[in-house]
Amino acid sequence: MKKIENMAWRFFASVRLALFALLILATTSIIGTLIPQKNPPEFYVDAFGPRTAQFFQMLDVPDMYNSWWFISLLLLFSINLIVCTIDRLPNVWQMVVMNNLDTDPERLKKMPNSKVFLASGEVGALTGVATTLLAKKGWKAQHENKPSGTLLFSQKTAWSRLGAYAVHLSILLIFAGAIIGSLFGFKAGVMIPEGGATDTVYETGSEKPIPLGFSVQCDDFNLSFYADGATPKEFRSDLTVRDDAANKTFSRSIIVNDPMDYKGITFYQSSYEPMQGFNISITNKATNVRQNFQIPFGQKIHWPDTDIDFGVINQQVRSRMGDVASLKVWFSNGQGEPNVFWMDNNAIQAITTPTATYEFQASQVYATGLQVAKDPGVWTVYAGCTLMLIGLYVAFFLSHRRVWVYIDKDENEGRCRILVCGATSKNKIAFDKEFAALVECFTQDSTFQNA
Amino acid sequence: MNSSQLLGITTFAYLFSAILYIAIFVFRAKKIGLIATVLTIGAFLVNTAGIGMRWYESHQMGIGYAPLSNMYESLVFFAWSIAICYLGLELKYKNRVLGAFSMPFAALAMIMAGLKNPDIKPLIPALQSNWLIAHVITCFIGYAAFAVACGMGMMYLLKDRKANEDPNSLLASLPDLKLIDDIVHKTILFGFLWLSAGIITGAVWANSAWGTYWSWDPKETWSLITWFVYAATLHARFTRGWGGRRIAWLAIIGFFSVIFTYYGVNYLLSGLHSYGGG
Numbered sequence: 001m002k003k004i005e006n007m008a009w010r011f012f013a014s015v016r017l018a019l020f021a022l023l024i025l026a027t028t029s030i031i032g033t034l035i036p037q038k039n040p041p042e043f044y045v046d047a048f049g050p051r052t053a054q055f056f057q058m059l060d061v062p063d064m065y066n067s068w069w070f071i072s073l074l075l076l077f078s079i080n081l082i083v084c085t086i087d088r089l090p091n092v093w094q095m096v097v098m099n100n101l102d103t104d105p106e107r108l109k110k111m112p113n114s115k116v117f118l119a120s121g122e123v124g125a126l127t128g129v130a131t132t133l134l135a136k137k138g139w140k141a142q143h144e145n146k147p148s149g150t151l152l153f154s155q156k157t158a159w160s161r162l163g164a165y166a167v168h169l170s171i172l173l174i175f176a177g178a179i180i181g182s183l184f185g186f187k188a189g190v191m192i193p194e195g196g197a198t199d200t201v202y203e204t205g206s207e208k209p210i211p212l213g214f215s216v217q218c219d220d221f222n223l224s225f226y227a228d229g230a231t232p233k234e235f236r237s238d239l240t241v242r243d244d245a246a247n248k249t250f251s252r253s254i255i256v257n258d259p260m261d262y263k264g265i266t267f268y269q270s271s272y273e274p275m276q277g278f279n280i281s282i283t284n285k286a287t288n289v290r291q292n293f294q295i296p297f298g299q300k301i302h303w304p305d306t307d308i309d310f311g312v313i314n315q316q317v318r319s320r321m322g323d324v325a326s327l328k329v330w331f332s333n334g335q336g337e338p339n340v341f342w343m344d345n346n347a348i349q350a351i352t353t354p355t356a357t358y359e360f361q362a363s364q365v366y367a368t369g370l371q372v373a374k375d376p377g378v379w380t381v382y383a384g385c386t387l388m389l390i391g392l393y394v395a396f397f398l399s400h401r402r403v404w405v406y407i408d409k410d411e412n413e414g415r416c417r418i419l420v421c422g423a424t425s426k427n428k429i430a431f432d433k434e435f436a437a438l439v440e441c442f443t444q445d446s447t448f449q450n451a
Numbered sequence: 452m453n454s455s456q457l458l459g460i461t462t463f464a465y466l467f468s469a470i471l472y473i474a475i476f477v478f479r480a481k482k483i484g485l486i487a488t489v490l491t492i493g494a495f496l497v498n499t500a501g502i503g504m505r506w507y508e509s510h511q512m513g514i515g516y517a518p519l520s521n522m523y524e525s526l527v528f529f530a531w532s533i534a535i536c537y538l539g540l541e542l543k544y545k546n547r548v549l550g551a552f553s554m555p556f557a558a559l560a561m562i563m564a565g566l567k568n569p570d571i572k573p574l575i576p577a578l579q580s581n582w583l584i585a586h587v588i589t590c591f592i593g594y595a596a597f598a599v600a601c602g603m604g605m606m607y608l609l610k611d612r613k614a615n616e617d618p619n620s621l622l623a624s625l626p627d628l629k630l631i632d633d634i635v636h637k638t639i640l641f642g643f644l645w646l647s648a649g650i651i652t653g654a655v656w657a658n659s660a661w662g663t664y665w666s667w668d669p670k671e672t673w674s675l676i677t678w679f680v681y682a683a684t685l686h687a688r689f690t691r692g693w694g695g696r697r698i699a700w701l702a703i704i705g706f707f708s709v710i711f712t713y714y715g716v717n718y719l720l721s722g723l724h725s726y727g728g729g
Contacts, residue, residue: 026679256576373662
């Protein structure tokens with residue numbers, strides 16, 4: 001039993017498994033980029049034939065990144081990361097905190113970098129000089145007296161050995177954030193026509209209603225184009241949030257890339273829908289009386305208590321979506337011939353009749369499409385991302401470098417043997433240079449030249 | 452002088468610089484070394500000026516944006532990133548033969564850019580974000596490092612194939628196999644850090660635009676596949692001691708994945724990054 005447990009542990013702790021997991025994740029991920037995801041079942045029947053489509057459904061290929069087998073691979077990858085960390089971290093931690101002054105002087109000679117030379121003087125005095133020389137090169141040394149001499153030790157960025165483990169932890173943090181998000185958050189959407197309000201949004205995919213606990217009104221939706229008339233420049237929704245429970249009301253405009261956040265729920269500008277209707281505002285220039293209407297297309301509208309009738313009798317659309325570029329207006333105040341004219345959407349037109357002048361403003365009614373998301377895991381994911389970048393930097397570009405200087409009495413009276421040695425956790429080539437510079441610093445010093 | 456002219460000059464200058472570096476390698480013409488370096492630095496400065504000029508021109512047109520938004524602009528920036536990565540490498544290793552295996556990538560990127568539509572077009576709402584700049588810069592520095600790593604991998608395989616031949620051969624002028632191996636490794640490390648930063652800035656941007664930091668769209672997925680490939684490469688090296696030919700091959704395979712992420716996805720697959728094409 002113990003043996004099986006041990007074998008299972010070794011399996012999950014192995015780098016082979018990590019390599020397998022990385023490569024199998026990479027390979028299987030390709031499938032979902034070649035076969036369009038999350039389409040209705042008919043799509044797959046049409047595109048691949050009924051037999052293949054059935055096979056795809058069996059293996060959850062149409063939503064493979066959420067399939068049991070892909071999630072299992074991610075789980076295997078996570079277990080591998082965790083077991084691997086538990087397995088190795090204690091030893092690495094030991095390397096970080098170990099007392100290097102305990103090192104047996106005999107072992108020092110076998111260090112990857114080492115150099116021996118002689119110097120005249122006493123151990124005590126030479127220890128002082130060596131400490132100064134090490135400090136000159138940025139090595140802050142400690143020393144300890146040994147039976148036959150003195151050992152000095154200094155290290156740089158010992159904690160850099162933890163870099164790789166920080167990266168592993170960061171991946172687990174990102175996974176944890178994703179799990180928090182899928183358990184306690186939602187992704188939803190809603191269409192709100194201008195002037196309308198909603199306190200419910202609909203979950204993406206399932207269309208399950210989700211109550212917000214407050215209401216969101218779309219006061220205005222605005223679509224603007226660049227000078228070419230075809231490239232959209234800005235989609236903007238003016239929203240008003242009413243939270244009766246908190247006795248709070250506020251307005252805010254959102255555009256793409258600038259969402260609104262309220263009570264952990266974020267509203268993103270994501271789409272819009274042109275509607276068959278117009279917001280009309282008419283001002284009598286003489287009296288400055290102004291009236292707003294929301295009217296359907298092709299209907300005669302009467303302004304109550306006046307002689308004014310008007311309507312939109314024709315329109316030109318800009319795109320297949322039905323964005324109105326210009327509209328044809330019929331207007332009469334009962335005096336003389338009715339005014340009939342074309343005007344641009346969102347523009348103001350002056351109307352002159354024999355008895356009065358008016359300002360006529362028209363803009364198409366839109367519904368704004370909002371994406372609504374609640375993701376309490378997102379900060380965990382971001383913490384993971386930050387940790388990953390720091391971890392990668394530390395793991396790649398910092399190394400744990402150690403140098404020892406061992407000074408002991410030579411057989412020759414009044415002379416000492418100096419052993420300078422060192423080791424690095426990685427980037428040997430750079431350390432070789434650093435070590436050579438340190439050795440040169442010693443050999444150039446007058447104290448060490450007189451032997 | 453407008454940006455198109457400056458970038459046209461850049462194309463020829465990179466091409467010429469690539470030819471000079473190849474000449475240094477093939478004809479062992481060490482004497483032209485300094486000319487090649489000066490030309491490359493000059494081309495790099497003209498490239499920088501071209502990008503800056505394009506930025507300025509977009510402001511003149513009243514639609515000011517950082518020129519990093521479509522295939523043309525990204526290729527120009529890719530060439531810029533390769534040039535600076537290579538110049539850094541030349542400075543560090545003082546070896547110009549490396550240029551023969553790096554600068555052709557920069558020249559190629561500019562030639563590809565020349566085939567694209569260079570019109571300055573205003574940004575659609577989805578792209579109007581400062582994350583665009585952070586995302587594109589981080590990704591392309593990563594891609595450029597991987598391009599150079601691929602070139603170094605090819606150099607390794609070339610040298611290794613005939614390592615036992617006579618010391619006067621052409622290949623003897625290439626750096627030591629151990630040194631090439633070290634350069635391949637270090638450029639991959641560098642690229643991996645930037646690729647990670649590129650994926651992360653992309654995720655943060657996606658979250659601020661759509662409320663989802665990851666949606667498994669083909670571009671995202673392929674960037675992750677590339678990340679997996681290089682992550683596997685690094686683990687094979689760090690823990691299983693892989694080096695030499697195997698890592699050289701992985702540097703080349705990894706770059707294929709980069710190219711597919713960058714180029715292939717836009718033309719062969721559909722998804723959220725559709726505006727990256729054209």
